Amino acid sequence: MELRLFRYCVAVAEEASFTRAAARLRIAQPALSRQIKAVENEIGFALFQRGLRGVTLTEPGRVLIASARTVLAEAEAAVQKARRAGRGELGLLRIGFTASASFNPFVTGAIRDFRTTYPDVEVELIEEATSFLLERFATGRLDVAFLRPAPGEVDHLLSQRAVAEPLVVAMPSGHKQAGRKSVSLASLADDAFILYPRPNGRALFDSIVSACQAAGFSPKILQVAPQLTSVVNLVATGIGVSIVPRSMAQVSTDGVVYRPLIHAPQAEITLVRRNQPEPRSAVLFAELVRSRASRPAEMLPDAADDRRTASRKAPRPSRRKPGKSTRTRRR
Numbered sequence: 001m002e003l004r005l006f007r008y009c010v011a012v013a014e015e016a017s018f019t020r021a022a023a024r025l026r027i028a029q030p031a032l033s034r035q036i037k038a039v040e041n042e043i044g045f046a047l048f049q050r051g052l053r054g055v056t057l058t059e060p061g062r063v064l065i066a067s068a069r070t071v072l073a074e075a076e077a078a079v080q081k082a083r084r085a086g087r088g089e090l091g092l093l094r095i096g097f098t099a100s101a102s103f104n105p106f107v108t109g110a111i112r113d114f115r116t117t118y119p120d121v122e123v124e125l126i127e128e129a130t131s132f133l134l135e136r137f138a139t140g141r142l143d144v145a146f147l148r149p150a151p152g153e154v155d156h157l158l159s160q161r162a163v164a165e166p167l168v169v170a171m172p173s174g175h176k177q178a179g180r181k182s183v184s185l186a187s188l189a190d191d192a193f194i195l196y197p198r199p200n201g202r203a204l205f206d207s208i209v210s211a212c213q214a215a216g217f218s219p220k221i222l223q224v225a226p227q228l229t230s231v232v233n234l235v236a237t238g239i240g241v242s243i244v245p246r247s248m249a250q251v252s253t254d255g256v257v258y259r260p261l262i263h264a265p266q267a268e269i270t271l272v273r274r275n276q277p278e279p280r281s282a283v284l285f286a287e288l289v290r291s292r293a294s295r296p297a298e299m300l301p302d303a304a305d306d307r308r309t310a311s312r313k314a315p316r317p318s319r320r321k322p323g324k325s326t327r328t329r330r331r
Helices: 003-015 018-025 029-043 059-086 105-117 130-138 202-214 228-236 246-250 280-294 303-307
Strands: 048-051 054-057 091-097 121-127 144-147 158-172 192-195 220-224 242-245 256-260 266-273 325-328
Touching: 003 018, 003 029, 003 054, 003 059, 018 029, 054 059, 091 105, 091 130, 091 280, 105 121, 105 158, 105 280, 130 144, 144 280, 158 202, 158 228, 158 246, 158 280, 192 202, 192 228, 192 242, 202 242, 202 266, 228 242, 228 256, 242 246, 246 256, 266 280
Parallel strands: 091 121, 091 144, 192 220
Antiparallel strands: 048 054, 121 325, 144 266, 158 242, 158 256, 158 266
8 A cells, every 4th residue: 555545544533633634734625535445445444434524533543543643654754865875974984994004193083073963873883904994995895095105006996194103212111222212224224124015005115115215224034924013023033123103102011112213104004985976975085084184283182092003002902803893983
């Protein structure tokens, strides 16, 4: 039965009059009477008792009207949900990020602000290496991601600059340069380096190697580790040093100190999203990130946390298998 007919029946029941119901529905009274009669014929029972003082419901009429009101309310709710989903206020948003990006307060702050602004959007958080996140984009399994892309890696996607941070040196606490307030790359020429593997993230690897070459040497790469947190743990063993984004200083590990680099190169984080099609929530997230990126760093609510990263002992990140995702939803 059409929703229109349910509306006609409910109007007659609420107005207790065909004439007033017709005026409310803005249709002719004879046409309304024919429609109600057609419904009664379909059901096989009279819905209304016609009398000189108006219209009253029969028992079948009371049952039908109660159900009709429920159906109409659910239909209206479905329409409103669809409209909210079209505006990006409902649905699922899949946000990817690299392990190093997850330590940057700009990234975590953007996700927090989005969940606060759009509490009914289900957010799925996916931490993987850049190469794997790009594979997800290619197969339509990711909506937006915070990456450190190499030149040409995201030309087929929409991208915008999110935030940049300087690289710092992570070194054993007993290193001869550990007592300095800042360190030059050239002073590390004789050290063994522990780096993040290039296949997992070309941009960060290449920027570190290029910076070393600009300082007059090629780094002696002793070991690569699949996660930057693993890199820091290997530095703690004393076998070498590493160059990491400044936000990694949150990983406070016994036996490791972080020192600023003189003329430090910048590690840029880019927000990437699918070209098309994309959920409206991805557009809203990109707009939120663009707004945050346009504000001076000191005006961001997490700026104070960023300034304390080198001195605050942060909890160790959970050890999750690559590709594991977490869904969160505000209720």
